[in-house]
Amino acid sequence: MIELNYEVKIGCHVSIAKSVDLAFDRAKDIGCATFQIFTKNPRGWAFKGLSSEEIERFRDKNLKYNMSPIVAHISYLSNLASLDKEIYQKSIESFLREIEICFLLGIPYFVVHSGSYKGGSFQEGFERYVSSIQRGIDAGKHKITILVENSASGEKALTGTFSNIKNILEEINDQNVQVCFDTCHAFVAGYDISSKKGIVDFVTEVESTIGLRSISIIHANDSKTDVGSHRDLHEHLGLGKIGEIAFTELINNESLKKKPWILETPLDSIRNDFENINYLRSLIK
Ligand SMILES: [Zn+2]
Ligand SMILES: [Zn+2]
Incomplete structure (x- = not known):
């Protein structure tokens, strides 16, 4: 029997099916x-809306269950850097409503993925993305920290490198914007974190750009x-190209x-x- 260590906070993405508070029980x-x-x-734009009972049950469980932090992730379709009027409008509306739900539920962290600036320049996409996040900070009444997640796409993507993310943080310059570091995205973006040496280089790179303290959550x-x-396909921990040595x-x-x-690992029979x-947990020394 391996003794499991419970000092490190580990959890995963869970479903809110039927009622949002059931996430606590599943977790x-x-x-x-x-x-x-x-x-x-x-996967869609539609909002079902939450009943006041649902919100109350969620807040109640948040006090009773010893779990923290609770994190929310933006829905897939939103593109906060979009230069297409219609897509941008839908994206920003959805984003602001999701932030509002976090506020009602008392969720302190909201993860946003990168945005695509198709049809325009990097600079135009950057400006749109930054202004979207600024609107999110206001919508969260400065109680919600928006976490910019590193993406799988590398240099040309707004959040594909940590130096690009640094520019976003500097431009916004607000404590309510921090970073979500996704190990799979970093790896496929070109950061070879599969070896000890690679991890040393990676940590040095993060320190010289955003700083490790800017990372609030790890995926x-x-x-x-x-x-x-640049292909984002998640694998079970230790069973993919990053591997056990790296996760240890x-x-x-x-x-x-x-x-x-x-964790945002696959749901399958493996x-x-x-x-x-x-x-x-078993890798913690
Ligand atoms: Zn992720
Ligand atoms: Zn991913």
Whole structure:
């Protein structure tokens, strides 16, 4: 029997099906110390809306269950950098409503993915993305920290490198904007974190750009595809191209182990969320 370490906060993305507060029960069943949700169906624009009872039950469980932080992730369709009028309008409306839901539920962190500036320049996309996030900070009444997630796409993407993310943070210059570091995205974007040496270089790079303190949440995902592939396909921890040595190194890093680790690993017959969480725990020395 391996002794599991419970000092590091580990959890995963859970479903809000039927009622948003059930996320707490699902998270508890699989041993989460922290968890992430979508505030709505992430695959469409429609909002079902939350009843006041649902909100109350969520807030109630938030006090009773010993889990923190609770994190929300923006729905898939939103493109906060879009230069297309219609897409931008839908994206910003959805984003602001999702932030509003976080505010009602008392969720402190909201993860946003990168945005595409198709049809325009990097600079135009950058400006639109930054202004979207600024609107989000206001909508959250400065109580919600927006976490910019590093993307799989590299240099040309607004959040594909940590130096690009640094420019976003500097431009916004507000404590309510921090970073979500996704291990799979970093790897396929070209940061070779699969070896000890690669991780040292990576940490140095992060320190010289955004600084490790800017990372509020870690998305722990292995990768089905190679370093620099720019193809974002999550794999069970230790079973992908990043591998066990790397996750052992990352989870035992003095600064990173103090952060919340949230898994977005596949749902299939190889391993379930409970097993992935315990696997990561088993790597802690
Ligand atoms: Zn992620
Ligand atoms: Zn991903």
